[in-house]
Amino acid sequence: MTKERNGEPVGDRRKQQQKRNMKKRMRMGCGSMVGSERCVxxxxxxxxxxxxxxxxxxxxxxxxxxxxxxxxxxxxxxxDRLLGDRSSIICLQEVWLGNDELVDMYEKRLGDAGYVSFKLARTNNRGDGLLTAVHGDYFKILNHQKLLFNDFGDRVAQLLHVESVVPFWHGQKSSVQQQVLIVNTHLLFPHDSSLCIVRLQQVYKILQHIETYQKEHNLDSVPIILCGDWNGSKRGHVYKFLRSQGFVSSYDTAHQYSDVDAHKWVSHRNHRGNICGVDFIWLLNPNKYRKPLRTSWNEAVFGIIKYLLRAASLAEDNAFAFLKVDSPGDYITYSGFCQALHQLGVAGHPHGLSPDDTKDLWIQADTDRNGAVDYEEFQQRIWSPKCREPLEEQIAGETGGTQAREGGQLAFGFNVKDAVLFPPEVEQGTWPENYSLSDHAPLTVVFSPVRIPCGQPVC
Structure with a gap:
């Protein structure tokens, strides 16, 4: 028989106490010390x-x-909730930047609590935008850049280059005040399948901007944190694209969830009444396994093409015939490929693939460079490509699982120490009717610093 105390089952009380303890750890996370490490x-x-x-x-x-x-x-x-959590970094989306009173309230209260904040409105006077705040006790701002996508949806992103105020690591001969790149964004809502390409382009532009910034400032060996409302779940193309670049979902890492566990948590109830998990804090630690960005992009677009072919109820043979169009032989021609992409809705309109994008895809598909894509090439590149994600041992390196090797070059990264969504019901895949803060759940992640080996020439 289940024991009760104060009218409440002991087992339930224990679970609630565990939840409270975790929330306490989260609130302590940005200032807590773990050995010689300072968590953020x-x-x-x-x-x-x-x-x-x-x-x-x-x-x-x-x-x-x-x-x-x-x-x-x-x-x-x-x-009140944000200040109670006291995160080192706060990334907000859909801030009503068109209302001065609301903006002043956020800037004043966050400023009084020690945060330095940056805001960025969406283009074409949409009314809302982004606000990123960094606590001055933990990071100083080295640079802040605005990224305007200038495409359908008027979406934007912020890039902050920060450095730790207090060294994360103390050694006998040196200490490390580590630099970090932080991105805050809010992707386009996928109103229909034709916008899959737009959303993928938005993420590609973010990663391209980061890559350029890293090269200009010699920042190959710094961790990258991507935050925001990605308007797509773990089953989506954006998720797979970021995974192919080595990024890991911090929440899923903390809870040891895999891609098949997508139903176990949600973070949003959208305007259609559907609940889904779309809010992520992505982490990329410096390592030597990062795939070339354009390669990942092409693979992701091929994934969208396959998805659309299957959505049209085309099996493998019929899909090949669709792409082949009216080719006289048993192969796909470039003109037929372009025509098929137009029919699928991924090219031929202002927000679709550009002619250069299409040409680049064709080059990737035509592996033997003979000007035609045969059935084997179609299988290898479009229908059944090889694994696009890093190997498990590579991902372990991304999350700080490797240990520093004596005599090797060391870089700095993060371990995902803990992660929590609020309210707690969303962590069980349900949405409470009495939750009224937003139609999204805030996600907070605690990171602990870790030293990791770094290869040359690219970490």
Whole structure:
């Protein structure tokens, strides 16, 4: 028989106490010391701009922005929670930057608590945007850059280059004040399958910008943290694209979840009433296994092409015939390939693949460079490509699983120490009706520093 205390089963009380203890650790994460290590924490949260929040089921045009008392109270509670968590880094999406009173409230309260904040509005006066805040006790800002995608959806991203104020590592002869690259973004919502390419292009532009910045500032051996609302789940093409580049989902790493565990947690209830996991904090530690960016991009686009072919109920043979179009032989021609991509909706319009993108895909598909793609090449590149993700031992290196080798070149990275979503129900794959902060759940991750071996010429 289950024992009870104060009308509550002991087992349930133990689970709740464990949850409270974890939350306590999360709140302590940004300032806690583990041996000689100083942990840092990061929170990402889409706070739902009042211009988008519906307040009446009967009247869809009625928005929270029309009632000051509503949006003011909700955002005050959001800030209370953020300040209670005391993360070293805060990345917010859908901040109502078109309202000076709300912006001033965030900047003042965060500033009074020791944060330095940067805001970036979406293009074409959309009304909302991003706000990234870094606590001055843990990081100093070396640089801040704005990334405007200038494409459908008016999406933007922020890149912050920071350095730890207090050394993370103390050695007998030296100490390390480590630099980190932080990105905050909010990708386009996939209203239809034709926007898959747009969302992939947005991520490609972010990674391309990071790669360029690293080369310009000689930053090959620094960890990268990507935060935001990615508007796509673990089953999506963006997720696979980032994985192919060596990034790991911090929450899934902390809980040892694999791709088949996508149903175990959610972070968003969208305007269609669907619950899904779309908010991520991605981590990339410096290592020598990173695949060339354009290679990952081409593989991801081939993945979208296969998805669309299968969505059209085309089996392997029929898919090959579709791409072959009216070719007289048993092969795909370049003109037929272009025509098929137009029919699939991934090319031939302003937001689809450019002619250069299509040409680059063709070069990748035509492995023997004879001007045609035969059935074997179709299988190898489009239908059944080899594994696109790093090997498990490579991923272990990404998450700090390798140990420093004596005499080898050392770099600095992060271990994922802990991660939590709020409210706790979302960690069980459900959405509580009484949750009112946003239509997204805040995600907080605690990182502990780790020294890792680094190869040449690229870490």
């Amino acid at each position: 924490s990061c929170t990402t949260f889409n706070i739902l701009a009042p211009i988008y929040k519906r307040v009446s089921e009967g009247d869809q045009s009625c928005r929270e922005s029309q009632c000051r008392a509503y949006w003011l109270s909700r955002n005050e509670r959001i800030i």
